[in-house]
Amino acid sequence: MQHVLYGYMIQDGKAVIDQPAVLKLKELYKAYLSGLSLIDAAEKAGIKRYHSTVAKMLTNKRYLGDDYYPQIIDNDIFEQVQAEKLKRAQMLGKIKKPSPKINVIKQFRFSMPTPEQLYDDPFRQAEYVYSLIESEVIKNGD
Numbered sequence: 001m002q003h004v005l006y007g008y009m010i011q012d013g014k015a016v017i018d019q020p021a022v023l024k025l026k027e028l029y030k031a032y033l034s035g036l037s038l039i040d041a042a043e044k045a046g047i048k049r050y051h052s053t054v055a056k057m058l059t060n061k062r063y064l065g066d067d068y069y070p071q072i073i074d075n076d077i078f079e080q081v082q083a084e085k086l087k088r089a090q091m092l093g094k095i096k097k098p099s100p101k102i103n104v105i106k107q108f109r110f111s112m113p114t115p116e117q118l119y120d121d122p123f124r125q126a127e128y129v130y131s132l133i134e135s136e137v138i139k140n141g142d
Contacts, residue, residue, distance in 0.1 A: 005062055006047070007072050015069045022072050025057070029077050032058060033084060058085065107138040 007025045008015045024045045031041035038054040047054070057063075058081050065071030089095050112133045119125040 005060065005069065006049075006057060007063065008069060017070055017072060025063070025072060028054070028057065029073060029081055033077070033080055055085075108135050109138050110135050 004010055004015065007018055007021045009018045010016070024047050027045035028041050028047055031044040032038065034041075036044060038051050038058070042049055042054045047057075049057070061078075062069045063071070063073040064075060064078055086095070110133055112129070115125075115129050115132060117128060119128060
């Protein structure tokens with residue numbers, strides 16, 4: 001059985017709005033935009049959930065409506081909350097800019113002395129010859 005999102009209930013196989021929960025959900029969005037933390041906003045709205053669950057509730061696009069769920073949260077409010085979450089994350093240093101990738105191509109030089117031993121078994125001979133290969137990394141085009 002699949003989990004039903006907070007703010008909805010299933011009736012006759014369809015998701016319908018759960019009005020008491022929707023009022024709490026709208027209050028959550030409003031309280032978060034007023035500057036409260038995730039948990040404080042949830043407590044003010046009367047929602048008892050973990051920090052991560054509240055964060056997911058604020059970023060769940062299904063509250064904007066889709067083929068199954070009716071719309072609960074206005075698009076403008078949803079976008080304001082996303083911008084506020086991003087702003088807070090940047091202020092706390094939680095968003096790191098990716099460092100540019102530097103393509104380093106290592107060059108190798110291989111050398112091998114002339115084999116001094118000869119074996120009748122070709123596999124043993126190959127093993128011996130491969131053991132003679134020496135490699136070195138070429139630095140700065142040396």
